[in-house]
Amino acid sequence: MGLLNDKETWKKTILEIINHTNDRNQLRATYASMLVFSELEDQSGIWEETKDLFASDFLQRQKATEYNDEIYLDALDDIQEHVWNFGGGSITQYGLPLSRCGEKTSNIIRREKAYNKEKLTEEVKEKSLLLNSNQRLCYDTVLFRIENAQKYRHNGIFLDAPGGTGKSFVLNILLDTVRSQGKIALAVASSGIASTVLHGGRTAHNMFKIPLMDYNEMCACSIKKNSELAKLLSMTSLIVWDEVVMANKNTLATLDVSLRDILGVPGRFMGGIVFVCAGDFHQILPVIRGGGMNDELEYCIKSGYFWDDLLKLELTRNVRLKADDAKNNIFAKNLLALGRGESGPVKLPEKFGIVVETRKELVDKVYDNLEENHLNASYFEKRDIISPTNDDVDRINLMVYDKSEEPEKVYMSVDTAMEEVTDIQTSSHVETESRKCHHGYEEYMPSQVV
Known part of the structure; x- marks a missing residue:
């Protein structure tokens, strides 16, 4: 307007x-x-x-x-x-x-061109020898598609890889191989934690400026055709998107439509860039606020218009299985069977652990001898109580605090200073003193930043 x-x-x-x-x-x-x-x-x-x-x-x-x-x-x-x-x-x-x-050259392009090609070449040479036949097939297929990208209208590939099959290992070798050749390979994931596993990884929303949107809509990525990011995309040979099964199908559709427009290739998926998305359908699907199973299925990538055209690759061999580790092998096989719906109700072994009746008993078992170890960092590093609700976390934390005999200290801070107060000290070694804040005088003890 x-x-x-x-x-x-x-x-x-x-x-x-x-x-x-x-x-x-x-x-x-x-x-x-x-x-x-x-x-x-x-x-x-x-x-x-x-x-x-x-x-x-x-x-x-x-x-x-x-x-x-x-x-x-x-x-x-x-x-x-x-x-x-x-x-x-x-x-x-x-x-x-x-x-x-x-x-x-802009920062965003310099960042993707700054990889040491010689070093990556040596690493790829060593790591590629560790690929099993299943992984090698996926690796070779993707590289072939990159070398012959112009021959294919649809260069989308989905890598189905259950936990333990070496998905991250394969994706990182692919990224390193492409970068060692002086080409651009972009690594993204659906979540911040997953992106840290990939070499040079970022979240998909951050990399491609994908807007936060309603589940049932498609938008355009905030990328201008004359921007440096658009130039980078025009130079890109490979995009890897990990943990894609938890992404909304419209997120991928938004990226697809945007890349077709930015790169001026309306008839090719993702603008003709070789696009490898990976994940495990045994794990979490898109989280739909207030939605149920039908909503998750509706917005899953398998319901996207692009799904049927994706080349499906699969990693099936669990590399964590070892001949001399029978218990872990049984656990890994049962886990896959559970995800495929091939097993019945899960029964825990009789000697799986210690059964407790109350929270207090739980705290006493996990944090035994807390009185003697309340200043021992390694003691706490080896102990955790996991709870599904924050209310239980708060209750259990208070119980743990109560077991400690160390006197409690409250470190106050001034959140809003009056205009006439101009001498608030920030040193970490000042003595306890009073400072006037907007709700009166409180004890100010800046012994350290907390």
Whole structure:
């Protein structure tokens, strides 16, 4: 509707930010976010009117008395870096002057090109020898697809890999192999924890700017065609998405539609990039708030329009099974049978553990001799009580605290200081003293940051 195209609106916004923070880096980052995501019109006028505000910290760092071109370039360099981090392009496209790094490669591209090819080649050579025949087939199939990507209309591959079959091992070798060849391979996962397992992994929402959306809708990724992220995607040979079974089918559909549009290949899945998604349907499906089993099935990737066209690969050999470990082998086989619905009700062995009747008895069994070990870190590292509800966690924590004879200490902090209070100390070695806060005097003991 053009309501935000008025230059004065954005200038007032910048001045409002300045009134709320003295952090000029935060100001520049917020401004960069405006440039990338708000589709602002020509910013040359706003920059000329407010550039002193954007560069004031650089003036202080250089201990200068007057602004000069070097100081303004420092501010422009910082804005350019923030714009790149948000997936934008050169700031000149928004009407700002060219920065020193304006013609250089952006952070997002440098990050994916910074891998040591020689080192990765050696690691791939060693690790590829460890692949079993099942893993080798998957590995070779994906590499063949990458080498012959143009021959296939649909380069989507689903790797079905139950726990223990070496899924992460195979995915990481694939990533390392592609990167050792000087090509771009992007690694993402549906959750933050899963992304840490992949080499160079990030969450899919972070990497592809996938918006948070309702379960039944499709949106577009926040990627502009002239952005640095779009350039990176145009250079990409492989995308790996782990733990994909817990992703909503519309999330993948959103990425598919966006890549087709960004890369200008409307007739090819994921814009023609070889796309390997992996997961285990024995594990969690998409979590639908307030939904039931039917909803989970409806929004599972198997219900997506792209599912039938995915090439299905499978890892079946459990690499954790060992000939001399009969108990663990039985457990692994029973676990798979349970996930496939091939086993009946689960029965725990009679000597599985110690049965307790009350929470107090549970705490006494797990935290025995707590009085003698309450300052022993290794004692607590070896003990855990897992509970499905936070209420039980709170009750059990209080019971554990009560078993300790150490006197309780409360470390107070000032959350809101009165205007006249200007001498609040932050040293970790000051004595206990009183500080006035918005709800009266409280004991202030900053012996350490907690």
